[in-house]
Amino acid sequence: MTLPRIPHFLNGARHDGHTGRTAPAFHPASGAPAAHVPLADAHDIEAALASAAAAFPAWGERSPLDRARIMFRWRELCLAHADELALLISREHGKVVADARGELQRGLEVVEFACGIPHLMKGEFSDGVSRGIDMHSLRQPLGVVAAITPFNFPAMVPLWMLGPALATGNCVILKPSERDPSAGVRLAELFLEAGAPPGVLNVLHGDAEAVNALCTDPRVQAVSFVGSTPIAQHVYETAARHGKRVQAMGGAKNHLVVLPDADLDMTVESLMGAAYGSAGERCMAISVAVAVGDDTADALVARLADRVRALKVGDSEAPGMDMGPLVTAAHRDKVAGYIGTGVAEGAELVVDGRQHPAAQGPGFFLGGSLFDRVTPGMTIYREEIFGPVLCVVRVATADEALALCDTHQYGNGVAIFTRSGGAAREFAHRVQVGMVGINVPIPVPLAFYSFGGWKGSAFGDHNQHGMDGVRFFTKLKTVTTRWPVGADAASFTMPVLR
Numbered sequence: 212m213t214l215p216r217i218p219h220f221l222n223g224a225r226h227d228g229h230t231g232r233t234a235p236a237f238h239p240a241s242g243a244p245a246a247h248v249p250l251a252d253a254h255d256i257e258a259a260l261a262s263a264a265a266a267f268p269a270w271g272e273r274s275p276l277d278r279a280r281i282m283f284r285w286r287e288l289c290l291a292h293a294d295e296l297a298l299l300i301s302r303e304h305g306k307v308v309a310d311a312r313g314e315l316q317r318g319l320e321v322v323e324f325a326c327g328i329p330h331l332m333k334g335e336f337s338d339g340v341s342r343g344i345d346m347h348s349l350r351q352p353l354g355v356v357a358a359i360t361p362f363n364f365p366a367m368v369p370l371w372m373l374g375p376a377l378a379t380g381n382c383v384i385l386k387p388s389e390r391d392p393s394a395g396v397r398l399a400e401l402f403l404e405a406g407a408p409p410g411v412l413n414v415l416h417g418d419a420e421a422v423n424a425l426c427t428d429p430r431v432q433a434v435s436f437v438g439s440t441p442i443a444q445h446v447y448e449t450a451a452r453h454g455k456r457v458q459a460m461g462g463a464k465n466h467l468v469v470l471p472d473a474d475l476d477m478t479v480e481s482l483m484g485a486a487y488g489s490a491g492e493r494c495m496a497i498s499v500a501v502a503v504g505d506d507t508a509d510a511l512v513a514r515l516a517d518r519v520r521a522l523k524v525g526d527s528e529a530p531g532m533d534m535g536p537l538v539t540a541a542h543r544d545k546v547a548g549y550i551g552t553g554v555a556e557g558a559e560l561v562v563d564g565r566q567h568p569a570a571q572g573p574g575f576f577l578g579g580s581l582f583d584r585v586t587p588g589m590t591i592y593r594e595e596i597f598g599p600v601l602c603v604v605r606v607a608t609a610d611e612a613l614a615l616c617d618t619h620q621y622g623n624g625v626a627i628f629t630r631s632g633g634a635a636r637e638f639a640h641r642v643q644v645g646m647v648g649i650n651v652p653i654p655v656p657l658a659f660y661s662f663g664g665w666k667g668s669a670f671g672d673h674n675q676h677g678m679d680g681v682r683f684f685t686k687l688k689t690v691t692t693r694w695p696v697g698a699d700a701a702s703f704t705m706p707v708l709r
Contacts, residue, residue: 216247217392219255219416220399222262223409229254234389234418239305239536239575240526248389251417256424259415263355263382264430266410271352271380275329282378284405286322289315292401296394300365301527303391305536305575306489308528311366317655318370321676324658325374331681332379344693350685352380353432353456357425359446360395361438362388362538363492363597369395371662372435375680377402377412381433384425385414390538392416426450433684435675436460437494439595440621440667447670458671458683462595463623463664466499467652468612468638471507473628477650479514481628485652486601487522487579490534491546495624495646495653498596499585500603501612508605512561512583515601519562519579522599524569534599536575543575546598550580553591553602559583564599587615595621609634617643623664626652645669 217236218225228249238245249255270278289296293315300311325331334348358372369385376383387395392414399414415421422442425431426449433456436446440461447459467485469478485497500515502508527535537543547565554560560582564570567578577599585592585602592602606612616625626648627638635649645664648654656662656677663674673683 214244214246216249217396217416219249219251219259220396220414221255221258222413223403225396226255226258228252228416236303236390236392237539237575238302239538240528242540242573242575245303246393248392248416250389251415251421253424255415256417256421259384259413260355260428260430262410262413263384266408267352267354267382270382270408270411271354273380275332275378275380278378278380279326279328281402281406282322282328282374283326285402285407286319286326288401288405289319289322289398292397296366296397298528299393299397300391301535303393304362304365304492305527305538306492307532307535310489314364314367318364318367320658321371321374321680324676325378328378328681331678332685334687340691343696344691346689346691348687348689350379350681350687353684353686354381355430356381356383356433356435356684357431358383358385359422359425359434359436359438360385360387361494362390363489363494365391365394366398368437369398371676371680373398373412374658375676376435376684377407379681379684381684382411383413384431385412386417386421386425387414389416389418422446423449426455427453429453431455433457434459435683437675443670456673456683458673458675459669460494460663460675461668461670462621463494463496463668464499464592464595464619464621465495465497465624465626466501466612466616466619467497467626467628468501468609468616469503469507469511470609470627470629470631470634471504472630473507474630475510475514478511478628479518481626481652482515482601483518485626487519487534487599490537490577491599492538492597493653495655496597497626497652498600498602499592500601501615502603502605503609503612504607505605508583508603512581512603515581515603516561519581519601522567522579524567524576524578526574534579537577537598538575540575542598543577546577546596546600549591549594549596549598550600553582553585553589556589556591558585558589558591558602593620609638613638613642620667621664622666623668624648624654626650626654645674
């Protein structure tokens with residue numbers, strides 16, 4: 212059987228590409244190849260860049276209100292096609308359909324926020340800063356920008372970038388993950404249907420060749436990236452060296468601290484969803500539970516173990532599943548390798564996801580795994596596993612728990628579960644992590660706040676969406692105005708406003 216080809220989307224039309232190089236996209240639930248994805252060569256990259264550059268002058272000059280109306284129609288079309296988009300995500304990524312719908316909704320919340328762009332782009336005005344002189348500021352689009360997005364959120368993360376980038380007047384080249392690119396293409400088609408001109412949003416499939424070209428071409432003014440920390444650092448350094456504005460979000464190792472007074476029922480329910488939802492393939496997944504005190508740890512592990520064993524793992528389109536497969540066989544094997552490393556380094560494997568019945572059949576499945584007595588020196592604690600593996604670390608005090616969070620190389624998200632307002636406030640104030648949840652396991656900010664981590668989890672000065680997204684995709688211009696009302700003598704000294 213000849214597999215279909217998932218095309219680029221350039222200048223308002225599907226584009227098969229010039230290259231013979233392709234990557235396979237799989238159906239993770241069956242393990243079978245599902246499509247070929249063309250990997251862009253220099254001709255394809257040039258076509259994307261030229262299309263975006265040609266479209267920018269007219270799009271950037273449209274009024275913010277006009278762009279907002281197109282954004283609103285785009286949102287409505289995405290909602291009308293929500294079932295279709297969720298199935299595309301589920302079939303290529305492997306997450307259950309309900310989770311895919313939730314992903315789409317969280318992405319569209321940023322588009323909703325961007326519909327307010329006439330207000331969000333307003334500058335400042337000062338009347339009479341000196342005799343007869345006024346001053347005002349305005350925000351203007353950058354031009355052509357690149358959005359390089361990961362496999363784990365094929366709709367949400369692109370929408371996080373596209374919402375503010377397009378609404379502020381930029382033209383975008385979206386390079387989605389070649390593992391699950393169909394949602395990105397469909398979003399671009401719907402944007403065109405909403406009334407956007409061709410070339411404003413282009414989708415370019417590719418690998419390192421495309422990424423490096425977008426990071427170095429002088430027509431690209433900014434690069435927004437989400438992915439692993441090594442690649443985030445490469446993108447940041449390469450694009451910044453070529454004079455571009457960069458926001459690059461990397462990896463994570465998110466901790467959930469459990470104090471002795473925590474509501475254990477709430478804690479366990481929260482951990483199950485946060486650690487095992489989307490098979491752990493979330494940058495905000497909780498992968499470490501830090502239990503303060505052995506009594507807390509014993510009770511927590513006992514409650515978690517039965518729940519993890521009972522996880523319903525199967526085809527992501529089947530009703531009632533808690534977890535679908537991982538995205539590829541290679542990634543499943545990598546996660547399974549981490550489980551073996553954890554055992555070899557002395558962690559106590561309470562539940563082994565490699566033994567789950569779903570993991571014995573076709574498809575890229577693992578069950579949930581649960582480790583106890585993990586220590587900070589172990590590989591499974593230090594590194595991002597990005598799979599359905601939860602590590603329980605035991606500490607004696609809340610200060611030890613805080614120190615663990617602070618000294619880890621990543622600083623994306625963290626949570627604390629407690630009934631003590633004072634303890635929670637102190638933790639939130641002191642912890643060296645970018646996003647904090649108090650009795651909330653996955654503290655992803657809503658669209659009108661900004662998303663971003665600290666330390667090795669983020670590179671660049673601006674976070675995703677919220678006002679940081681508006682600021683990242685615009686440049687600020689300040690205008691000082693005086694209108695002639697009489698002749699002034701020439702002055703050869705530094706101007707001083709009076």
